[in-house]
Amino acid sequence: MDHAAQQSGVQASPVEVRLGGGVGPSFVLRPPSPRVPPRILRHPGLSCAGARFHSHEWLGVVRRHKRLPHQSVILERIQLFHGSLPVRRTTRIAWRFLIERTKNMPTYAIWNNKGGVGKSYLSFQVAAEYARVHPERRVLVIDLCPQANSSSMLLGGMLDGEAVLNQIHYANPRLTISGYVEDRIFSPYVNPRSGARYATSVSAYNNAIPRNLFLVVGDEQLEIQSSRVSAATSPGPQDAWRIVHTWISDLIQDISESWNNETFTVFIDCNPSFSIYTELALSASDRLIIPFSADGSSKRAVRAVLALIFGVTRQPGQQQSEYFINSQRFRMSLPELYMYVGNRLTQANQTSAAAFKSVVNEIGDEIFAVWQTNSNLFCVHPGGAPIPTGKRAFKAMFQYEVNDANTASVVSSTCGIPISGLTSGAKIVLGKTVIVNQTQLDKQVPNIQALALAIE
Ligand SMILES: Nc1ncnc2c1ncn2[C@@H]1O[C@H](COP(=O)(O)OP(=O)(O)OP(=O)(O)O)[C@@H](O)[C@H]1O
Numbered sequence: 001m002d003h004a005a006q007q008s009g010v011q012a013s014p015v016e017v018r019l020g021g022g023v024g025p026s027f028v029l030r031p032p033s034p035r036v037p038p039r040i041l042r043h044p045g046l047s048c049a050g051a052r053f054h055s056h057e058w059l060g061v062v063r064r065h066k067r068l069p070h071q072s073v074i075l076e077r078i079q080l081f082h083g084s085l086p087v088r089r090t091t092r093i094a095w096r097f098l099i100e101r102t103k104n105m106p107t108y109a110i111w112n113n114k115g116g117v118g119k120s121y122l123s124f125q126v127a128a129e130y131a132r133v134h135p136e137r138r139v140l141v142i143d144l145c146p147q148a149n150s151s152s153m154l155l156g157g158m159l160d161g162e163a164v165l166n167q168i169h170y171a172n173p174r175l176t177i178s179g180y181v182e183d184r185i186f187s188p189y190v191n192p193r194s195g196a197r198y199a200t201s202v203s204a205y206n207n208a209i210p211r212n213l214f215l216v217v218g219d220e221q222l223e224i225q226s227s228r229v230s231a232a233t234s235p236g237p238q239d240a241w242r243i244v245h246t247w248i249s250d251l252i253q254d255i256s257e258s259w260n261n262e263t264f265t266v267f268i269d270c271n272p273s274f275s276i277y278t279e280l281a282l283s284a285s286d287r288l289i290i291p292f293s294a295d296g297s298s299k300r301a302v303r304a305v306l307a308l309i310f311g312v313t314r315q316p317g318q319q320q321s322e323y324f325i326n327s328q329r330f331r332m333s334l335p336e337l338y339m340y341v342g343n344r345l346t347q348a349n350q351t352s353a354a355a356f357k358s359v360v361n362e363i364g365d366e367i368f369a370v371w372q373t374n375s376n377l378f379c380v381h382p383g384g385a386p387i388p389t390g391k392r393a394f395k396a397m398f399q400y401e402v403n404d405a406n407t408a409s410v411v412s413s414t415c416g417i418p419i420s421g422l423t424s425g426a427k428i429v430l431g432k433t434v435i436v437n438q439t440q441l442d443k444q445v446p447n448i449q450a451l452a453l454a455i456e
């Protein structure tokens with residue numbers, strides 16, 4: 001068993017089948033032992049397959065009976081592999097197996113349909129912390145929000161970061177997400193393979209950020225481009241919608257190739273609205289992190305997320321989003337729910353702390369109900385972890401909380417210093433002296449560390 005397999009705790013078995021390989025995504029079929037029926041284990045097409053593990057990291061185990069990730073790709077590869085088997089037979093086999101998708105660039109979208117819940121703040125904090133604890137691995141943040149808030153924080157905060165953003169926005173060529181999108185508007189259906197030039201090294205501008213963190217800089221132009229992006233989804237080739245929805249995956253793939261296909265982790269900060277560029281972000285993502293604030297409308301916002309992406313509706317016959325319908329039609333993979341994060345929980349006093357906690361728990365109950373009927377929408381993690389059987393185990397795996405760190409959060413985001421690297425004491429912020437207390441840091445730093453640790 002190789003290193004990656006050892007790390008995941010997955011045991012090699014003689015019936016594992018590797019599909020694809022070399023560069024880019026590949027897939028591993030593995031029987032969900034011990035439940036796999038013996039006659040499938042003895043299937044000659046599978047048992048003769050080479051059982052070598054892939055050196056890329058394992059990305060967890062996904063049980064899928066209806067919607068396979070990149071289903072058409074998997075089936076095509078199965079057919080190549082088992083050339084003689086009839087299609088329907090191979091399809092049935094795929095259905096019965098756990099599909100493990102191993103990919104060298106796990107991609108996390110941070111999205112909620114509601115504004116101001118902390119998407120950008122958490123993108124900044126979690127990406128920086130993740131890069132700090134994984135110095136051997138590159139981390140890429142793609143800022144797909146025209147407000148460019150996470151870019152501003154990463155590049156140095158309200159003064160320095162904004163100045164750098166201006167400099168990058170006015171440079172020619174415009175090395176931002178909009179520069180890339182412009183390339184794609186000119187060549188919507190043929191990948192110009194220009195993505196690699198859009199990854200900016202953040203530590204070149206902000207020395208509080210680890211050297212392994214890179215950014216595709218956000219840009220307000222994205223808003224102006226959005227109608228042209230939408231226009232490219234139709235008319236055009238029959239699968240124009242699908243091709244346009246792979247633009248961000250192409251960008252990640254271009255960057256991956258320029259980094260010699262090394263493993264790296266991607267975080268995408270999304271815009272609150274379900275705009276075309278949010279759709280592109282979701283189509284490029286394997287996993288979804290949903291931050292929410294603990295207020296009255298959060299429950300509705302989380303429901304909206306589940307309906308828009310996964311078609312989870314509360315009443316039968318309710319209209320589905322075009323994104324959901326087209327993703328099904330073109331058999332495109334959807335991100336899996338990885339975690340939901342109650343953010344900015346205040347501990348100001350016991351009453352407010354209890355009220356916040358009850359909102360988080362209610363949302364947890366709602367998402368747990370989705371798990372009970374649609375567990376295939378979720379990403380059980382870490383890879384090899386047992387599937388949660390009750391509500392408590394479910395929440396332990398999927399529910400996270402981040403406290404409000406008051407002044408410490410403001411200093412962190414305004415100065416572009418990740419909170420886990422911030423020290424207590426007097427700080428000059430926009431010309432004023434403010435005090436960061438250790439107690440404030442202690443409230444949030446462990447939460448951010450726990451989030452970064454839970455991300456594979
Ligand atoms: N855990 C936290 N503690 C303290 N402040 C926070 C926390 N999370 C977010 N904030 C602050 O709350 C505000 C809103 O956060 P942020 O901009 O990240 O939200 P958003 O979801 O990205 O918003 P938008 O939908 O507009 O993109 C910011 O001022 C941010 O610094």
Ligand SMILES: [Mg+2]
Nearest residue numbers: 119120145149
């Ligand atoms: Mg934001």
